[in-house]
Amino acid sequence: MIGADAIIKCLEEEGVKAVFGYPGVAICPFYNSILHSDIESILVRTEQNAGHAASGYARVTGEVGVCAVTSGPGATNLITGIATAFADSIPMVAITGQVNSSLLGSDVFQEADITGAVESFVKYSYLIKDVQDIPRVFKEAFYIANSGRKGPVLIDVPIDVQNAPLKHFKYPEEVNLRTYKPTVKGHAVQIKKVIKELENAKRPIICAGGGVLLSDAQEELRTFAEKYHIPVVSTMMGIGVMPSRHPMYFGMVGNNGKPYANRAMNESDMLIMVGARVADRAIAQPDLITENKLLVHIDVDPAEIGKNCGPHIPLVGDAKHIFEDILNQEFSCEHPEWIARLQEYRDSMAPKRNPDPKYVDPAKFIEILSEKMEDDAIYVADVGQNQIWSCGYVNVRKGRFLTTGGMGTMGYSIPAAMGAKRALGKDRQVVAVCGDGSFQMSMMEFATIRQHNIPIKVIVLKNTVLGMVREYQHYTYHDQYSVIDLSGSPDLEKLAMAYDIPFTRVFNMENVEQKIENFLKEDGTGLMECIIDPSDLVK
Amino acid sequence: MHKKVFQLLVDNTSGVLSRISGLFSRRGYNIESITAGTTADPRFTRITIVASGDDLILEQIEKQVRKLVDVRSIKELEPENSVYRELLLIKVETTAEQRAGVISVADIFRAKIIDVSPDSLIIELTGNQAKIDAFIGLLDGYTILELARTGIAGLTRGADDVVWFE
Numbered sequence: 001m002i003g004a005d006a007i008i009k010c011l012e013e014e015g016v017k018a019v020f021g022y023p024g025v026a027i028c029p030f031y032n033s034i035l036h037s038d039i040e041s042i043l044v045r046t047e048q049n050a051g052h053a054a055s056g057y058a059r060v061t062g063e064v065g066v067c068a069v070t071s072g073p074g075a076t077n078l079i080t081g082i083a084t085a086f087a088d089s090i091p092m093v094a095i096t097g098q099v100n101s102s103l104l105g106s107d108v109f110q111e112a113d114i115t116g117a118v119e120s121f122v123k124y125s126y127l128i129k130d131v132q133d134i135p136r137v138f139k140e141a142f143y144i145a146n147s148g149r150k151g152p153v154l155i156d157v158p159i160d161v162q163n164a165p166l167k168h169f170k171y172p173e174e175v176n177l178r179t180y181k182p183t184v185k186g187h188a189v190q191i192k193k194v195i196k197e198l199e200n201a202k203r204p205i206i207c208a209g210g211g212v213l214l215s216d217a218q219e220e221l222r223t224f225a226e227k228y229h230i231p232v233v234s235t236m237m238g239i240g241v242m243p244s245r246h247p248m249y250f251g252m253v254g255n256n257g258k259p260y261a262n263r264a265m266n267e268s269d270m271l272i273m274v275g276a277r278v279a280d281r282a283i284a285q286p287d288l289i290t291e292n293k294l295l296v297h298i299d300v301d302p303a304e305i306g307k308n309c310g311p312h313i314p315l316v317g318d319a320k321h322i323f324e325d326i327l328n329q330e331f332s333c334e335h336p337e338w339i340a341r342l343q344e345y346r347d348s349m350a351p352k353r354n355p356d357p358k359y360v361d362p363a364k365f366i367e368i369l370s371e372k373m374e375d376d377a378i379y380v381a382d383v384g385q386n387q388i389w390s391c392g393y394v395n396v397r398k399g400r401f402l403t404t405g406g407m408g409t410m411g412y413s414i415p416a417a418m419g420a421k422r423a424l425g426k427d428r429q430v431v432a433v434c435g436d437g438s439f440q441m442s443m444m445e446f447a448t449i450r451q452h453n454i455p456i457k458v459i460v461l462k463n464t465v466l467g468m469v470r471e472y473q474h475y476t477y478h479d480q481y482s483v484i485d486l487s488g489s490p491d492l493e494k495l496a497m498a499y500d501i502p503f504t505r506v507f508n509m510e511n512v513e514q515k516i517e518n519f520l521k522e523d524g525t526g527l528m529e530c531i532i533d534p535s536d537l538v539k
Numbered sequence: 540m541h542k543k544v545f546q547l548l549v550d551n552t553s554g555v556l557s558r559i560s561g562l563f564s565r566r567g568y569n570i571e572s573i574t575a576g577t578t579a580d581p582r583f584t585r586i587t588i589v590a591s592g593d594d595l596i597l598e599q600i601e602k603q604v605r606k607l608v609d610v611r612s613i614k615e616l617e618p619e620n621s622v623y624r625e626l627l628l629i630k631v632e633t634t635a636e637q638r639a640g641v642i643s644v645a646d647i648f649r650a651k652i653i654d655v656s657p658d659s660l661i662i663e664l665t666g667n668q669a670k671i672d673a674f675i676g677l678l679d680g681y682t683i684l685e686l687a688r689t690g691i692a693g694l695t696r697g698a699d700d701v702v703w704f705e
Contacts, residue, residue: 302602
């Protein structure tokens, strides 16, 4: 056995089913060993998308997503994928090939100091210099990536280490990390305090973030909200913590959120932030949030608590455990007037749009699309105006809503959808919705989709401009538009033909329900282009 | 702005110092001084960092540093419960006439003369930062050719909060 065989064995031990990546000389031993394994290797068309695909895979399974690329440019291309996973707290192990360890630091062909370069975007990184360390390092890496506040771990493996003989392979049963021990269980005294305040609160509200999804606590959150009659709003990363039409769910907060969600949060007298960072997009003035309300902040990462605003009750731990602990206590509370008030806001403050009937109305389109999608479907939103419309109008039921709210990386949706689809298999519907800007950042992945038979549905909201930047320039620079014109883009019908993918174009809302139904029901990959109004604004 | 002295016990892995200093630079925290050296157990390194910032920043420093995988413990060395020492090496230009004056200042501070040449002296002084600052201040009238300070190392008093190795 050589080091590369050992790496594959480690991945098998961890239950990895697919590796997304791109080979090169420095990772060739790894890609040779994988031939003798049942692990599928999926060849993306640029390394960044290996990271996003691993992210999609991780988010729908709760397992660690794995990507493997070569040294130098392969590794540096992956950085955006790693940084995106870091910002969104997605568990990932990135394996990079490296030049011969005796040549490290001498600037040889395709050498890049990747552990140094990703230092600020990873939970941890390793440069393996001894083949004996492989089992321990992989065990630790998978553990670090998927525990505490989740995130990417990078393992850099020089080619000579991959080729070095390893006599005895033994995968450690446990990790022994002296220094890394994340807190999972919430402190009992703090939980008691929360309950005491909940009993007194007249207008409590929960603001749920991506942490709730990462700890797989949707069920517990819903029970909590229903049992104690507490309304729920969410951040962008938290969309899908509750079904969108759940009576106790009041939408996404933030500068791109629903006005009634923000109002609900502002008027509450007790705010429970859970698995959310209180980041700038969700809460513009975090220092004001504690002015007229009691703030409880629940997060698995103690450094997030108090970073942007000082909570009255900090509670470190995993959301699932904490909800379970609270649910085990005997107490009750009701807030019928408060809930009635929020329902009234929801009915009366819904944003009114005035779409031009010459085009597809993206808001209405997304509403219909997500209603027509299967109940447990995965909806992957890209970045740009399309993301805001998706967040505002998607109807999530039993499925998932994926997007990069932390990093906001354009081009995320297609590779992430691909990773999710590969993880879930043929019975789960996966739909990626992007704009024509973000689409062109990852349209090369149609080749991957075709090659590896990963059928997803892709919808492009086309307006031939970079809509989000245009909107910013509209407000900030009084319509002086700069570098937002996307003319020169390919004809998507011809592009679909080139990849041998069925294509539908929708010009306006006429008959749109039927068109969506036909598009979704067809087997295999499909591309739909919706022509939307270039001057449309998200707010 | 306050100053705090933090003591870290970290795994002695390659790159651990750059992980810690990188955290300070990318989050915009100020390091006034940093010293590092292995402990009695070579698997660990003890690092003393003097950092400055407002209370919120200092709290974030502690939390963000604690979050690093290699960091086993971080605690504040509170002035009342701790001892700090810093080492100073200072090279002063001295003519034959000036030499006696410099030596007498050094004697008052219990500093050592560790090198003498016809036109310079190197003095070694250990102490807390105030003492070292005062000593440098007294040499104001002389020409300081070179000066090297190590930054402080510190320990808490007593045996109550020692972090034990397993």
